[in-house]
Amino acid sequence: MTKPKITTSSTAEYFAKNLQQVGFSSPTKAVLTTLKEAVDNALDACEVAGILPELNITIKKVGKGSGRNTDLVELIIEDNGPGLELEELPKVFGEYLASSKFGRGQCSRGQQGIGISASVTWAQLTNAKGVTVTSKTKRMRKAVKALINVNIKGNKGIIKKKSTIDWNKPHGVKVEFRIDGRVQLNGDGGLLTYLEGTTLVNPHLDINYKLLENDWVKIERVRSDIPKIPPATLPHPHTMKLGEFIGHAHLYDNTPLSSFLKKGFSRVTDQTIKAFVSAGLPKNVLKKRVIQLSQDQYKACFQAIQSTDLMNPSTQSVLTIGEANLAKSIARLGEVDFMSVVTRKPRICDFKPVVVEVALARFINRGDADEPVQLLRFANRVPLQFDKGGCAITQALETVNWRSYGVTQPKRSIPLGPYVFAISITSPFIKFKNASKETIDSSEELIEEIRRALMQAGQKLSRHIRREHKESQLEKKIAHIEKFGPILIDILGRIAKAPKSRTKKAEEGLAKLLGRDTRDAKKELEEAKTKLDVLKTKEAARRNS
Amino acid sequence: MTLLKIRKQTKNIPKIAKSLCDDMLQTLEQAKRPELQAIKCSLDNSIYSPSIGYLTPGKKKIRTELNVSSVQKLSRVVFFLELLLNNIDIGAVNTKRELYYRAKGLVRDNLKYGAIDFEDQNESDPIIEFICDMLEVYREELNCYANDRGGQTYSQALIVTEILPDGEKATIDLSSLGTTPFQPKNKPQSLKLKAKKKIDFCLILESEGTANTLASMGMTKRHNCILMGAAGVPSNAVRGWTKTIQEQLKVPIYFCGDLDAYTLQNIYRTLKAGSAASLIRNSDFSAPKVRFLGVLPEDVKKYDLDCYNVKKMDKGELRALKKAKDALANDPFFRDRRNKKLSDILRWLVKNKIRCEQQAFFSVDAKDPLCFEKIMIEKIKKKTFI
Numbered sequence: 001m002t003k004p005k006i007t008t009s010s011t012a013e014y015f016a017k018n019l020q021q022v023g024f025s026s027p028t029k030a031v032l033t034t035l036k037e038a039v040d041n042a043l044d045a046c047e048v049a050g051i052l053p054e055l056n057i058t059i060k061k062v063g064k065g066s067g068r069n070t071d072l073v074e075l076i077i078e079d080n081g082p083g084l085e086l087e088e089l090p091k092v093f094g095e096y097l098a099s100s101k102f103g104r105g106q107c108s109r110g111q112q113g114i115g116i117s118a119s120v121t122w123a124q125l126t127n128a129k130g131v132t133v134t135s136k137t138k139r140m141r142k143a144v145k146a147l148i149n150v151n152i153k154g155n156k157g158i159i160k161k162k163s164t165i166d167w168n169k170p171h172g173v174k175v176e177f178r179i180d181g182r183v184q185l186n187g188d189g190g191l192l193t194y195l196e197g198t199t200l201v202n203p204h205l206d207i208n209y210k211l212l213e214n215d216w217v218k219i220e221r222v223r224s225d226i227p228k229i230p231p232a233t234l235p236h237p238h239t240m241k242l243g244e245f246i247g248h249a250h251l252y253d254n255t256p257l258s259s260f261l262k263k264g265f266s267r268v269t270d271q272t273i274k275a276f277v278s279a280g281l282p283k284n285v286l287k288k289r290v291i292q293l294s295q296d297q298y299k300a301c302f303q304a305i306q307s308t309d310l311m312n313p314s315t316q317s318v319l320t321i322g323e324a325n326l327a328k329s330i331a332r333l334g335e336v337d338f339m340s341v342v343t344r345k346p347r348i349c350d351f352k353p354v355v356v357e358v359a360l361a362r363f364i365n366r367g368d369a370d371e372p373v374q375l376l377r378f379a380n381r382v383p384l385q386f387d388k389g390g391c392a393i394t395q396a397l398e399t400v401n402w403r404s405y406g407v408t409q410p411k412r413s414i415p416l417g418p419y420v421f422a423i424s425i426t427s428p429f430i431k432f433k434n435a436s437k438e439t440i441d442s443s444e445e446l447i448e449e450i451r452r453a454l455m456q457a458g459q460k461l462s463r464h465i466r467r468e469h470k471e472s473q474l475e476k477k478i479a480h481i482e483k484f485g486p487i488l489i490d491i492l493g494r495i496a497k498a499p500k501s502r503t504k505k506a507e508e509g510l511a512k513l514l515g516r517d518t519r520d521a522k523k524e525l526e527e528a529k530t531k532l533d534v535l536k537t538k539e540a541a542r543r544n545s
Numbered sequence: 546m547t548l549l550k551i552r553k554q555t556k557n558i559p560k561i562a563k564s565l566c567d568d569m570l571q572t573l574e575q576a577k578r579p580e581l582q583a584i585k586c587s588l589d590n591s592i593y594s595p596s597i598g599y600l601t602p603g604k605k606k607i608r609t610e611l612n613v614s615s616v617q618k619l620s621r622v623v624f625f626l627e628l629l630l631n632n633i634d635i636g637a638v639n640t641k642r643e644l645y646y647r648a649k650g651l652v653r654d655n656l657k658y659g660a661i662d663f664e665d666q667n668e669s670d671p672i673i674e675f676i677c678d679m680l681e682v683y684r685e686e687l688n689c690y691a692n693d694r695g696g697q698t699y700s701q702a703l704i705v706t707e708i709l710p711d712g713e714k715a716t717i718d719l720s721s722l723g724t725t726p727f728q729p730k731n732k733p734q735s736l737k738l739k740a741k742k743k744i745d746f747c748l749i750l751e752s753e754g755t756a757n758t759l760a761s762m763g764m765t766k767r768h769n770c771i772l773m774g775a776a777g778v779p780s781n782a783v784r785g786w787t788k789t790i791q792e793q794l795k796v797p798i799y800f801c802g803d804l805d806a807y808t809l810q811n812i813y814r815t816l817k818a819g820s821a822a823s824l825i826r827n828s829d830f831s832a833p834k835v836r837f838l839g840v841l842p843e844d845v846k847k848y849d850l851d852c853y854n855v856k857k858m859d860k861g862e863l864r865a866l867k868k869a870k871d872a873l874a875n876d877p878f879f880r881d882r883r884n885k886k887l888s889d890i891l892r893w894l895v896k897n898k899i900r901c902e903q904q905a906f907f908s909v910d911a912k913d914p915l916c917f918e919k920i921m922i923e924k925i926k927k928k929t930f931i
Contacts, residue, residue, distance in 0.1 A: 481616060484617050489570070491627050502574060506570050506573035513573075521613065
């Protein structure tokens with residue numbers, strides 16, 4: 001028997017064979033994932049460069065796909081970002097794990113540098129052609145246009161058909177994909193749901209899109225400042241495993257251990273180093289350079305750190321959309337009947353800073369009373385559209401008792417009604433369940449934090465619902481008087497064998513009585529309205545401050 | 546034609562109703578709020594006195610004052626009142642279900658009354674009950690009859706005479722019915738009972754099936770007795786019939802049912818002293834002399850009867866135990882010291898969380914098909930009852 005040969009594969013080869021792990025498990029998901037990766041990159045690039053983003057998106061079917069039951073779908077995404085230099089194009093579009101954001105501890109949409117390269121791989125596998133990129137930076141007079149392919153064996157991008165063209169844009173990137181896919185517009189995994197979600201959590205975004213045969217949709221920004229991405233924070237020592245700790249240390253090879261601990265981590269001071277020593281870290285090791293430490297010394301140091309209580313990590317690295325922006329942004333999705341918006345203060349969940357934001361809104365002419373609410377989930381401002389059931393956000397939503405806020409809810413399920421529930425989690429270290437970042441892994445602390453945000457928003461929502469209930473009650477009561485009053489007197493008159501003059505007088509008496517009641521009920525309603533208006537004003541003032 | 550009556554009623558219902566409506570109209574003429582009052586039929590308004598023997602109403606009333614919220618109810622009350630008065634006037638009778646459909650028909654025929662319409666019988670039944678409580682009369686006195694399930698009765702010594710509305714007499718000799726039970730439905734209080742020979746006792750069994758078994762095996766031939774199957778919670782017909790036997794025959798009456806909280810509270814207590822929901826009817830639908838023959842906790846021990854643990858998952862049984870705790874604290878029947886032995890059984894059941902079915906007596910001597918009958922007779926002779 002011959003011994004099997006052990007071979008090594010490139011990262012690109014691995015992903016080319018396992019594209020389902022990064023969002024290409026079906027033709028429908030392939031279209032959405034490609035759009036998502038291109039939009040994420042565009043928005044991240046604009047934010048880093050301090051540019052207010054403008055996106056133009058067209059998606060159309062241009063023929064039959066190569067696979068069974070698929071169409072050849074063309075996606076063009078154009079942004080006004082800073083643009084990429086020619087030599088950057090193969091790295092960004094053709095090389096896996098080439099990222100400017102990996103492990104930086106910032107709340108950026110993309111993290112690992114997998115997504116867009118996977119989209120190019122999918123295009124190449126299904127249409128034998130990668131992505132056509134047009135790019136222009138500020139300093140370029142003309143734009144460069146090139147076809148980028150992935151060299152799957154070598155995990156490298158290859159430039160093909162390079163040319164320079166005139167482009168009447170000062171800077172930006174345009175990507176054109178032709179891929180096998182199927183277009184789904186509505187529903188949880190729909191393109192429209194994605195675009196609406198992206199619009200909602202990016203109030204500073206100007207977006208124009210044309211999907212298939214539909215007309216162009218233009219949505220203007222409601223915020224004219226660029227969200228400030230908080231600076232990255234140093235890692236907290238309690239969030240690391242021993243291997244990660246040693247890997248991190250090698251970035252500081254020639255630095256003494258004590259300096260490395262202070263410079264390389266957050267929440268480590270001279271005081272805490274003393275505490276490490278009392279927890280078992282040999283004092284003499286502290287002065288040694290990191291490169292000189294043995295495996296045992298690393299382990300001893302790591303163990304001492306783990307057994308010492310440290311301050312929680314800073315929450316300053318977390319980005320929030322803000323209640324005012326969310327409130328303005330949600331109105332871009334349609335005519336809002338009423339809404340409730342909550343931005344929680346940054347909290348530490350599982351040693352990671354997290355912000356939960358919630359917008360609950362009821363739209364006019366959208367949704368159904370008997371259907372589950374439309375749930376929009378976001379992680380670092382990216383819509384999550386698949387595997388709803390396994391997500392921490394859904395789990396938290398289902399454990400809230402919505403009935404107490406006047407919203408119908410089957411037991412331990414997603415509530416029902418014509419509402420949009422948008423829930424956003426922002427954190428530099430979101431723990432996803434898979435590489436395609438479709439669901440947030442749940443932990444007790446995170447679920448509790450989301451629950452709190454939802455309950456806060458639910459309380460605000462219930463004030464509107466209660467007012468509505470009072471209104472409908474009043475209408476009912478007035479209708480009752482008009483309906484039942486005459487019947488009551490009619491029958492009483494017949495049983496008592498009373499003359500008409502008596503029943504007429506009784507009718508007048510009844511009108512007086514019930515008129516009084518109606519006035520009281522109206523007054524009560526007015527009071528409730530006033531109370532609600534005061535609350536609304538207070539809330540608006542708080543949001544704007 | 547005069548309908549048979551449950552009791553001698555001196556109340557002139559049409560006159561009371563007319564005066565009530567006249568008062569309401571007059572109050573409205575003065576632009577004041579008319580009010581309807583009815584007896585509060587609940588445990589907190591129930592009084593138990595051993596000398597009376599059944600639950601009687603206290604002073605609490607339910608007052609419904611006219612306002613925007615109650616105008617619908619009041620309109621429905623007078624609407625149904627008129628319908629019932631009309632039935633009394635022409636001697637027509639109806640069940641609640643029939644009245645529900647008649648109301649729907651009347652509403653359909655008169656567009657003006659469209660708002661009154663009842664979506665479900667659940668909406669019309671409480672209105673009829675409110676009228677009864679308000680006038681303090683029985684439903685039957687408003688010519689509204691239930692399709693009550695009568696108590697299946699067997700005897701070789703009982704003759705029942707019914708005087709029909711046209712004056713004709715119908716005489717039923719129960720011994721001539723073979724194994725077919727006599728089952729009086731509505732108004733058993735109007736029947737006349739006569740014993741062919743001295744009747745020693747009347748035995749009421751919770752299980753209709755067991756009553757049938759005993760009769761089939763010849764118990765009524767061996768003993769001068771009346772056997773009756775109550776079939777669970779006694780209906781008005783069963784309650785009225787038991788009361789009639791007690792009043793007219795003056796024989797000892799025994800009840801044998803399961804040893805569990807539900808039987809004690811819902812079956813035996815209702816048969817003996819009535820219920821809180823029927824405070825107005827209890828005087829004619831209770832038989833205070835009925836004794837609890839078993840199953841007693843001491844029987845479980847003495848005969849080594851098979852018991853079941855109350856299943857934690859059985860919501861019905863757990864609810865009955867919870868109700869038993871409430872009854873011990875709030876039910877005037879179980880709180881009365883003369884019923885201490887019964888409340889002791891309830892306490893025992895709450896503590897031990899077990900139940901024993903009446904049919905367990907068949908296990909005492911499994912080879913003898915008459916063992917149940919023998920145990921009953923032995924218990925009566927030895928006076929092991931409460």
